[in-house]
Amino acid sequence: MIGTTWSQVFLRLGFLLAVALLLGWWLEQIWLCLCLVLTGVLSWHLYNLYRLDNWLQKSKKLDPPEASGIWGEVFYQIYKLQKRNRKRKRKLANMLKQFQASTGAMPDATVVLNSKHKIEWFNKAAVQLLGLKAAQDIGQIVSNLVRTPAFTEFLHEMGDANSNANARGRSIKILSPADPQVMLRIHLVPYGDNKRLMIARDVTDLHRLEQIRQDFVANVSHELRTPLTVIGGFVETLQDDLQEANEHFQRQWQRPLDLVAQQAHRMQNIVNDLLLLSRLESEIPKDMRKIVEVQFLLEDLCEEATALSGEARHQFVLDIEEDVHLYGSPDELESAFANLVFNAVRYTPAGGQIKLSWYRDAAGAHFAVEDTGEGIAEHHLPRLTERFYRVDVARSRKQGGTGLGLAIVKHVLQRHSASLHIESQLGEGSLFRCDFPPSAIVITEADETEDEDETTALD
Ligand code: ADP
Helix, strand or coil: CHHHHHHHHHHHHHHHHHHHHHHHHHHCCHHHHHHHHHHHHHHHHHHHHHHHHHHHHCCCCCCCCCCCHHHHHHHHHHHHHHHHHHHHHHHHHHHHHHHHHHHHHCCCEEEEECCCCEEEEECHHHHHHHCCCCCCCCCCEHHHHCCCHHHHHHHHHHHHHHHCHHHHHCEEEEECCCCCCCEEEEEEEEECCCEEEEEEEECHHHHHHHHHHHHHHHHHHHHHHHHHHHHHHHHHHHHHHHCCCCHHHHHHHHHHHHHHHHHHHHHHHHHHHHHHHHHHHHCCCCCCCEEECHHHHHHHHHHHHHHHHHHHCCEEEEEECCCEEEEECHHHHHHHHHHHHHHHHHCCCCCCEEEEEEEEECCEEEEEEEECCCCCCHHHHHHCCCCCCCCCHHHHHHCCCCCCHHHHHHHHHHHCCCEEEEEEECCCEEEEEEEECHHHEEECCHHHCCCHHHCEECC
């Protein structure tokens, strides 16, 4: 017990001082005797301090030096602390070994990156899938080793991932730098003190399946296109010829021919939409940096929508910020916006109001189509952008819909880093809004839109 030991120390010191005083009194050399005794005590402490220092610094042995009294106690307490530390260290080392063994056995490449994207650790699969080399790549910036431009851009975008909740769920697909036959999906997960866990998974099989599906749809659509054009053409000719046939013949064939023409036209629309979708899925976006003058695009669309509305005489309201434009593909954006506007016309009863708005705020630029139509029940909303998903199939067919319009909108927006927001109330109307990020906005002076040099991109 350390308390008892300290009382012993003071008792012993008191005893030694008493002996020194007695001896000094007897020899008439009190100060000399006191000095000698105190020097002895000090030397003993210094000697033990020296042994302690020696033991801690030089000796690799665990056992402490032999000592009595308070120094024995000090050695013992340090010994106990060291033993506890060694035990904890062993436990941590074991845990680390187990962690490394389990991540090492994982088929996914796992790489630990610091805040500057320098590699701190990686597992065996990272050697195979990402082509990292054991010792020499530790400390290297990962984008110097995985040099795909899309990956560098992805890293850059995810730079501030800790403060960006959306970035957490994002991933990209790239070819493996170690083997171009292998397709990888890379996730970057922020954790701890500004670190990132990069996980690369081999998705070659999935990618192939996806490719087969895309090719199949594209090929079938392509193969159907020509026969449908031929059928459509002949039906039109037959319809024209029918005008000159006798009345009985006309009565007999008018309706079947109209039906064939209508169905051929519907199939042509489906085939065209499918081809457009497969192009959007498989082609690398090009022409995405053109300046799209949204005001003119919407004015043209409004005219087309008025024509489509025809006798239904919908009221169109345009609310446009004229000097706000977009970087993007004019054709793709026109197709997406047209789908939303024409849907509003198709699903809004005669006389209803359709409002097209184009505006900018702190979150970016927005194109909204608001109608006073039939609305959509809430449980349908999450599935509306799926291919061929329709709330009312018969109604959609009657309106000439293909069930692919909103899927096209979703893909186009994805290619423009934008998203689709849908709000609807049954019986009251719907709002379809395309949200573009600030980086896609171009501001031009109203009278200088022709001059690209005068444009300002917002970041
Ligand atoms: P479709 O060619 O059938 O219109 P879309 O993909 O464009 O296919 O739309 C999917 C479904 O969403 C439509 O069938 C319709 O039920 C619903 N929908 C789309 N726009 C509207 C709208 N403005 N009002 C009500 N329902 C809508």
